Amino acid sequence: MGESMITGGAGAGVLLQLMRDGRPRTRAELTQLTGLARSTVGARVDLLLHKGLLAPAGEAVSTGGRPPATFAFNPSAGVVLAADIGATHATVAVTDLAAKVLAQREETMSITLGPRAVLDRMLQIGAELLAETGNSSVVGTGIGLPGPVEHSTGKPNNPPIMPGWDGYDVPGHVAAVLGGPVLVDNDVNLMALGEHAVVYPDVDHLLFVKIATGIGSGIITGGSLHRGAQGVAGDLGHVQAMGSPTAACRCGNVGCLEAVAAGPAIAAGVSAAGGSVAELINLVRAGDVEAANEVRAAGRRIGEVLAACVSLLNPSVVVLGGQLVIAAESLLAGVREVVYARSLPLATGSLQIVSARTGSQAGVLGAATMVLQHVLSPSEIDARLAV
Amino acid sequence: MGESMITGGAGAGVLLQLMRDGRPRTRAELTQLTGLARSTVGARVDLLLHKGLLAPAGEAVSTGGRPPATFAFNPSAGVVLAADIGATHATVAVTDLAAKVLAQREETMSITLGPRAVLDRMLQIGAELLAETGNSSVVGTGIGLPGPVEHSTGKPNNPPIMPGWDGYDVPGHVAAVLGGPVLVDNDVNLMALGEHAVVYPDVDHLLFVKIATGIGSGIITGGSLHRGAQGVAGDLGHVQAMGSPTAACRCGNVGCLEAVAAGPAIAAGVSAAGGSVAELINLVRAGDVEAANEVRAAGRRIGEVLAACVSLLNPSVVVLGGQLVIAAESLLAGVREVVYARSLPLATGSLQIVSARTGSQAGVLGAATMVLQHVLSPSEIDARLAV
Numbered sequence: 001m002g003e004s005m006i007t008g009g010a011g012a013g014v015l016l017q018l019m020r021d022g023r024p025r026t027r028a029e030l031t032q033l034t035g036l037a038r039s040t041v042g043a044r045v046d047l048l049l050h051k052g053l054l055a056p057a058g059e060a061v062s063t064g065g066r067p068p069a070t071f072a073f074n075p076s077a078g079v080v081l082a083a084d085i086g087a088t089h090a091t092v093a094v095t096d097l098a099a100k101v102l103a104q105r106e107e108t109m110s111i112t113l114g115p116r117a118v119l120d121r122m123l124q125i126g127a128e129l130l131a132e133t134g135n136s137s138v139v140g141t142g143i144g145l146p147g148p149v150e151h152s153t154g155k156p157n158n159p160p161i162m163p164g165w166d167g168y169d170v171p172g173h174v175a176a177v178l179g180g181p182v183l184v185d186n187d188v189n190l191m192a193l194g195e196h197a198v199v200y201p202d203v204d205h206l207l208f209v210k211i212a213t214g215i216g217s218g219i220i221t222g223g224s225l226h227r228g229a230q231g232v233a234g235d236l237g238h239v240q241a242m243g244s245p246t247a248a249c250r251c252g253n254v255g256c257l258e259a260v261a262a263g264p265a266i267a268a269g270v271s272a273a274g275g276s277v278a279e280l281i282n283l284v285r286a287g288d289v290e291a292a293n294e295v296r297a298a299g300r301r302i303g304e305v306l307a308a309c310v311s312l313l314n315p316s317v318v319v320l321g322g323q324l325v326i327a328a329e330s331l332l333a334g335v336r337e338v339v340y341a342r343s344l345p346l347a348t349g350s351l352q353i354v355s356a357r358t359g360s361q362a363g364v365l366g367a368a369t370m371v372l373q374h375v376l377s378p379s380e381i382d383a384r385l386a387v
Numbered sequence: 388m389g390e391s392m393i394t395g396g397a398g399a400g401v402l403l404q405l406m407r408d409g410r411p412r413t414r415a416e417l418t419q420l421t422g423l424a425r426s427t428v429g430a431r432v433d434l435l436l437h438k439g440l441l442a443p444a445g446e447a448v449s450t451g452g453r454p455p456a457t458f459a460f461n462p463s464a465g466v467v468l469a470a471d472i473g474a475t476h477a478t479v480a481v482t483d484l485a486a487k488v489l490a491q492r493e494e495t496m497s498i499t500l501g502p503r504a505v506l507d508r509m510l511q512i513g514a515e516l517l518a519e520t521g522n523s524s525v526v527g528t529g530i531g532l533p534g535p536v537e538h539s540t541g542k543p544n545n546p547p548i549m550p551g552w553d554g555y556d557v558p559g560h561v562a563a564v565l566g567g568p569v570l571v572d573n574d575v576n577l578m579a580l581g582e583h584a585v586v587y588p589d590v591d592h593l594l595f596v597k598i599a600t601g602i603g604s605g606i607i608t609g610g611s612l613h614r615g616a617q618g619v620a621g622d623l624g625h626v627q628a629m630g631s632p633t634a635a636c637r638c639g640n641v642g643c644l645e646a647v648a649a650g651p652a653i654a655a656g657v658s659a660a661g662g663s664v665a666e667l668i669n670l671v672r673a674g675d676v677e678a679a680n681e682v683r684a685a686g687r688r689i690g691e692v693l694a695a696c697v698s699l700l701n702p703s704v705v706v707l708g709g710q711l712v713i714a715a716e717s718l719l720a721g722v723r724e725v726v727y728a729r730s731l732p733l734a735t736g737s738l739q740i741v742s743a744r745t746g747s748q749a750g751v752l753g754a755a756t757m758v759l760q761h762v763l764s765p766s767e768i769d770a771r772l773a774v
Contacts, residue, residue: 148733158733205616219699221613228701229592232733239695240729243631251731308626308695312606314615342627344638346535346545346619 011036012044012385013378016053016073020376022098024057024070045071047385052077053097075100078139080371081126081178084187084363085118087111087146087161087213092125093364094133099197099372101361103129111146114164119173126178138178140375142367143170144187146214148232154184157231160251183370185227187363188234191356192218193225194366195319199357205315208356209236211302211331212322213277215258219313237262242304257305261298263324269294281327292330299334306335307342314347321356398423399431399772400765403440403460407763409485411444411457432458434772439464440484462487465526467758468513468565471574471750472505474498474533474548474600479512480751481520486584486759488748490516498533501551506560513565525565527762529754530557531574533601535619541571544618547638570757572614574750575621578743579605580612581753582706586744592702595743596623598689598718599709600664602645606700624649629691644692648685650711656681668714679717686721693722694729701734708743 011034018033019025025033031041048054049071057072075098084091088111093104105125109118122143130136147159154171156162171182185193192208200206206220217234219226226233237258238251249259259265263277270291273280283291306318318339325331336353343351358365374380398421405420406412412420418428435441436458444459462485471478475498480491492512496505509530517523534546541558543549558569572580579595587593593607604621606613613620624645625638636646646652650664657678660667670678693705705726712718723740730738745752761767 205620217699221608222611224609226608226700228734229703229738230701230733230736232731233592233699233701235698235701235731235734236695238731239698240629240691242627242629244629253729304627305695308623308692309699311622311626312604312620312696312699313613314617314620314622316616342640344619344622344625346617347615347622349617351616 011040011382012047013381015041015044016048016376016381017378019054019071019073020098022073022075024060024072026060026068026070028068051385053381073098076135078137079130079133079135080368081130081138081141082364082367082371083122083126083142084144084190084367085109085111085122085146086187086363090118090122090125091360091364092122092129093361093368094126094129094135095364095368097139097372097376099365099368101364101368102133102135104361104364105129106360111162111165115168115170115173119170123174123177140180140371141174141178141182142190142369142371143174143182143184144190144363144367145170145184146187148230148235149184149186151183151185151227151231154182181371181374183367183374185225185367185370186216186218186231186234188216189218189225189227190366190370191321191358191362192220192234192319192366193369194362194364195321195356195358196220197369198365200317200319203317205313206317206319207306207309207313207315208319208321208362209302209306210322211262211320211324213263215262215302217309220315221313236305236309239305241301257302261301266294266298266324277323281323284328284330292328295324295328296330296334299331300338301334302331303335303338304342307339310339310343310347310351316350316352318351318353319356320353321359321362325355326359398427398769399434400768402428402431403435403763403768404765406441406458406460407485409460409462411447411459413447413455413457415455438772440768460485463522465524466517466520466522467755468517468525468528469751469754469758470509470513470529471531471577471754472496472498472509472533473574473750477505477509477512478747478751479509479516480748480755481513481516481522482751482755484526484759484763486752486755488751488755489520489522491748491751492516493747498549498552502555502557502560506557510561510564527567527758528561528565528569529577529756529758530561530569530571531577531750531754532557532571533574535617535622536571536573538570538572538614538618541569568758568761570754570761572612572754572757573603573605573618573621575603576605576612576614577753577757578708578745578749579607579621579706579753580756581749581751582708582743582745583607584756585752587704587706590704592700593704593706594693594696594700594702595706595708595749596689596693597709598649598707598711600650602649602689604696607702608700623692623696626692628688644689648688653681653685653711664710668710671715671717679715682711682715683717683721686718687725688721689718690722690725691729694726697726697730697734697738703737703739705738705740706743707740708746708749712742713746 054071055074057070059067075096082093090109091106148157156165174182208218215237238256241257245255247259249256267273267280441458442461444457446454462483469480477496478493535544537544543552561569595605602624625643632642634646636643654660654667
């Protein structure tokens with residue numbers, strides 16, 4: 001319970017929160033919606049206009065006399081720098097305050113270069129994108145990384161495929177150049193957040209599953225990201241697959257879902273793919289039957305684990321994302337087949353299992369959403385405006 | 388966002404929320420803690436004193452001049468009727484407004500008698516317990532049922548072992564006698580809520596697993612109960628057990644965890660138990676080696692599924708409850724063995740796996756907690772006091 005709730009709030013933050021839906025409103029409408037005094041609404045609207053967070057939006061229809069002025073949220077009042085840094089590539093974007101992408105670049109980049117090189121390159125791309133958009137008023141930076149992150153400090157926490165990153169002060173490095181706030185999270189969590197914010201804003205319970213070189217998930221419960229006690233919730237890649245498989249996993253255990261159903265495992269089972277995930281995806285796209293069969297079999301194995309997740313969480317939407325899903329309808333079919341067969345009817349009666357609609361933008365959209373949820377929250381706005 | 392948050396609240400509810408920790412405070416302390424105006428605090432304290440929700444608690448140490456009066460939350464201002472109705476027994480209790488049990492009775496009762504007979508018997512026991520405690524000011528009733536419940540309406544939703552209960556208006560039946568509010572939930576959800584409120588109030592992420600005739604779980608995320616989209620989250624009994632077992636389950640599927648690791652399945656594997664769970668528990672208590680081995684093996688099977696749950700949710704505490712856990716240390720040992728072996732080190736580094744401390748009272752404590760969270764919430768208090 002924030003201080004502003006107890007004291008009733010200065011009002012500007014609550015008022016801006018209402019306006020983020022983009023609808024123009026009059027002072028009278030805002031007075032009615034917030035329950036704040038008319039004089040308070042007037043003063044807060046003036047302040048938000050002065051700060052550029054609201055902008056005049058023309059006149060309302062008159063009910064007699066002079067027509068009242070309307071105001072709307074101004075998403076151009078600042079920009080967010082958003083980065084989705086994967087194992088072998090990075091996507092960097094600049095968005096407005098409504099998380100709309102204004103400029104974006106994707107390039108090959110290995111996470112193994114270490115934090116300084118990777119973050120400096122990200123900052124360089126960011127500077128170029130900011131110059132392109134002509135808006136350098138950065139309100140915050142959001143970064144997704146391909147490993148566990150302690151969200152409260154923004155530091156990677158024993159990430160398995162990120163040599164040199166463990167405990168590195170990512171926010172400190174970036175804030176030294178761009179200022180704060182700098183928020184960091186696991187890339188799959190941000191994909192969940194992005195897909196949820198853009199495609200399913202009204203869904204309370206959603207599970208986003210990424211299937212690529214590894215397998216991971218991001219969980220939305222009660223409309224918010226569920227990070228868990230150590231921030232590692234959603235790690236499905238090392239759950240034991242059904243049927244007691246004996247394949248060795250890079251984590252040191254045997255029979256992990258990732259070791260039998262992620263991209264490399266599928267590619268290894270398709271002779272023509274020669275162990276390459278890119279080649280596997282080409283084969284699937286070209287209609288190769290062996291490749292399609294192997295992908296569907298992997299979908300069933302993933303489905304067996306997701307059936308347990310559906311029984312546990314009872315989500316209304318399961319979204320599959322990642323490079324394999326984008327390429328392979330067979331994967332989705334295999335997952336659906338098993339989840340609908342293995343979960344209780346009550347939990348699957350109105351369950352949707354679908355592929356991601358935000359595609360490769362999910363991560364940067366989530367990074368921007370994370371920053372905006374923070375900097376535009378009522379308590380942050382009140383604190384910034386010091387009212 | 389409640390209306391009271393936007394308008395700043397009338398204050399009485401927020402003030403009472405603070406006082407629920409039981410500590411006596413002066414008007415000056417409350418003014419400082421809430422940020423409310425001194426005159427508002429004075430008026431709200433007077434109102435809560437008048438309603439009996441606060442009571443005088445002596446004088447504070449003077450800092451010169453007349454020592455100021457202190458006030459404390461008065462848990463005797465009303466009572467809650469709480470019932471935990473299982474498949475074959477019911478526990479009914481009357482608690483005070485701090486969820487302390489004042490009177491309790493447990494008796495054999497079959498859920499198959501149907502809603503009218505079961506609820507009427509519950510109301511009769513309740514009336515006797517209320518007479519015992521001499522406090523008939525019931526602020527609300529909480530009921531746990533052994534099946535899926537649509538929490539918003541309090542109606543059972545296709546419960547498999549509760550003939551006649553599907554869609555029955557449980558709140559309506561009870562409110563006709565006792566008045567409202569009447570809140571209903573699944574019994575395992577309430578056990579999770581009770582254990583969390585009493586033993587782990589500061590833990591954000593907890594998984595409560597009940598192992599008895601069936602297997603189910605209740606999930607606390609971010610300090611609150613996670614019910615899921617249809618209110619059936621936590622249903623672990625029908626998740627597929629590892630190793631592709633072929634045992635038929637009462638749900639119509641094969642290889643469900645419940646069919647291989649719940650009480651009846653274990654009892655069926657111990658010749659001396661003759662298929663009886665009660666006899667199985669006696670054998671375990673008497674140190675029978677075959678029984679202990681079978682129970683431990685069941686613990687491992689449950690552990691295999693819980694390892695996946697731990698990877699997915701990343702809780703800091705897993706609590707095992709239900710009659711089998713109370714009787715069998717071997718079960719806990721089997722679960723621990725597999726969860727620590729199969730989950731990622733980051734997720735288990737500070738994970739506790741323990742047996743329930745609230746024992747057979749978990750359900751009624753959870754039912755009372757559910758009611759108190761509702762009736763003593765700031766918005767409900769403000770609405771009731773109509774300030």
